[in-house]
Amino acid sequence: MYPILEVDLLASIKQQLQAMQASGKVEQLHKQMQLDTKQFVHHPPAVKGIGKAIKNRTWLVDPTITVRSDIKDHDGQVLHKAGTRVNPLEYISLSNQLLFIDGKDREQVMWAFTQTKPSKIILVDGPIIDLMKQHKRQLFFDQGGKLVTRFGIKHVPAIVYQEAHHIKITEVAP
Secondary structure, rough: OOOOOOOHHHHHHHHHHHHHHHOHHHHHHHHHHHHHHHHHHHOOOOOOOEEOOOEHHHHHHHEEEOOOOOOOOOOOEEEEOOOOOEEEHOOOOOOOOEEEOOOOOOOHHHHHHHOOOOOEEEEEEEEHHHHHHHHHHOOOOHHHHHHHHHOOOEOOOEEEEEEOOOOEEOOOOO
């Protein structure tokens, strides 16, 4: 038999943590995490691949899907059978137009805030919290570029709205 010579892992971690606390490293890491989080909230990462519109471009998106499996209501009644093509815009409407802008571009920001139709403003880049405070209005951010990808938007500013049972998208040049 041999004696156990390995260091107790939990005791080692505890000792390292105590040393970090004593040296102020834990507090330093905590402050850096707060700064990083604040920076992320105030200025989320820009959506990659989105440029400034240099010409007007308009297209339609058909949101129709093919149902993969039966869709049932809360009572088990089949609303749509598997294989059925369903366009959600036949049942609900897009109540506001969506304006996609680069929040770092002052011209685009001013354009968005002067639109007369009810709109939801969605940033693809820029200081969202500062803009909300400045304009006293709720704004949104397309984190990860999910919406611009879904709509095929490559340039901003862009307007998205419902036209009959389709979504109409227009990239707007200055």
